[in-house]
Amino acid sequence: MSKLDFIDEELRRLESAALLRRMRRAAPSRPALRDGTGPGRLNLDGREVVNFASNDYLGLSTAPAVTAAAGSAAASRGGGGASSRLLSGNSDVHEELERRLSAFKSAEAAMVFPSGYQTNLSVISALAGDGDCVLLDRLNHASLVDGARLSGARVAVYRHADPDDLERALKIISRHRRRLIVTDALFSMDGDLAPLGDIAFLAEKYGAILMIDEAHSTGIFGLRAAGAAEHFGVEDKIDVKMGTLSKALGAQGGFVCVSSPLREYLVNKARGFIYTTALSPVVCAAAMASLGIVEKNPGAGRALLERAAKLRAEIKRIGFDTGKSVSQIIPVIVGDSARAVALSSLLFKKGFYAPAVRYPTVSKKSARLRISVTIAHSDEDIARFVEALKLCA
Ligand SMILES: Cc1ncc(COP(=O)(O)O)c(C=O)c1O
Structure with missing residues (x-):
């Protein structure tokens, strides 16, 4: 019996249940x-x-303007981010991308992270902790669930896209120091939308912080293609608008659009921002070019x-x-x-x-x-x- 026997056993179990994944x-x-x-x-x-x-829904990863922007950023700035943003990794391209994202999402400020997964882990665990409660839709993406678990806060799950059940949960957890409602805006495995109007109303009624994940709706929903919050007319009612650069924007990375004080808080508290290398300038340039295309069309x-x-x-x-x-x-x-x-x-x-x-x-x-x-x-x-x-x- 070897200490690593469990690996073979688990792989065999996954295979026999038709659950083994291969690339x-x-x-x-x-x-x-x-x-x-x-x-x-x-x-x-x-x-x-x-x-x-493919989540490259608009085909932007191979749009000539995007590949040209990435190529020229690579030639002039190199391929990597070199260091944490808080050391020497911050540059005008990061700041410009954040300015462009905040304008696109009608927010005061934005902050980019090396991946969407990392964004959710870092932001949720910075906003909630011991003594708080994170409320999750039952079908939320794994990164939101993992962020809630990592935070150390109590985690409560409400029925999928069900404002009545959310309200029931909000009543039960009213004594917690902070309440954070977290939902996908467009659910990644079901393709349906969260009822953001009702959820925003409840967040306001119960004084809960509201974070939405617009990974799959950014670039697709809304008159300006800013996402589901724009589609439902609740852009100004959401405290944290999370999105990714990796799907319709055809690049890589994640971001949040927030108030300026919240951005400053996250710069100081979000461990997946502090202890990681800056997003590559190549990716920032590609994402900005994609954003330009979405804004024009x-x-x-x-x-x-x-x-x-x-x-x-x-x-x-x-x-x-x-x-x-x-x-x-x-x-x-x-x-x-x-x-x-x-x-x-x-x-x-x-x-x-x-x-x-x-x-x-x-x-x-x-x-x-x-x-x-x-x-x-x-x-x-x-x-x-x-x-x-x-x-x-
Ligand atoms: C809803 C949702 N949020 C976050 C992520 C993570 O984004 P990224 O792939 O940029 O890490 C995904 C990607 O699969 C997603 O579907």
């Missing part, structure tokens, strides 16, 4: 590189596939949502459950993990990549394919995908 090797699709179809195609494990697993998000609505209707028509999705993220809920994996492999053989999402990312009985529609998918890709899904059912 595939992705490379740019050669035809897509030629015709500029961006994230809609991918070479995966050596096979050309139509890719429904905020209607791209709307066009994407319309395309996704058509695909969703087709998937439903052939008899699949797409849950409550209203966005570019469409779950095809099949229930059983083994069935989700089998369906995903059949589709892969037909030239489509629609990954299976299983426990613990989603609950045990709701394994699914997670379809992520991008602006790069053509009507033909969508029609062929629906046909293939029908045949694989």
Whole structure:
């Protein structure tokens, strides 16, 4: 019996429950590189596939203005962040990116972090601690759950997108020193929106701090494409608007948009900001170029949502459950993990990549394919995908 036997045992257990995860090797699709179809195609494990697993929703990671900005930042400033922002890693590009993000999100200030995951861990654990309570939607992203656990605060979970249940929880925890409500704005595995108007109302009524995660809604929802808070008209009611540079903005990193005093507080308290190397200037330049494109053409998000609505209707028509999705993220809920994996492999053989999402990312009985529609998918890709899904059912 070796001290490391548990590793093999656990891997075997995961495999027999159809829960073992493996990385595939992705490379740019050669035809897509030629015709500029961006994230809609991918070479995966050596096979050309139509890719429904990219969060580069607007195809901005390969937009010429973005790659040019990244290239020239790399040439003039180098590839890495070199040091913590609090030592010598802060630069005019970081500050300019933060100014641009705060203007885009109608906030006083912004602060960038090396990843969205790190942003959530750092910000939640800086805002809450012993004696406080963090209230989480049951379907929140893992980074929000992990941030709440790390904080040491009591964690309370309310029913998914249910303001009545949130209010019930707020009444129970009224004696805690600080209450922090944390919710995804657009849920990453279900593609539905949190009822931000009701949640903002309750936050105000019960004096709770409100933080929303706009990782998947930034660049897509709202007239200016600023996100779900803009879509619901509650931008000024949210204390912490978190977002990522890594999805519709096609770059890397996370950020929060907050008041100036809160930014200063986080600069001093957010450990994932203090004890880490600054976001690379290359990434800052790329993100700024993407932001410029979104600001000039905020209607791209709307066009994407319309395309996704058509695909969703087709998937439903052939008899699949797409849950409550209203966005570019469409779950095809099949229930059983083994069935989700089998369906995903059949589709892969037909030239489509629609990954299976299983426990613990989603609950045990709701394994699914997670379809992520991008602006790069053509009507033909969508029609062929629906046909293939029908045949694989
Ligand atoms: C809702 C949500 N928040 C945060 C993150 C983390 O962002 P990043 O990938 O930039 O670390 C993700 C990414 O998967 C996400 O879906």
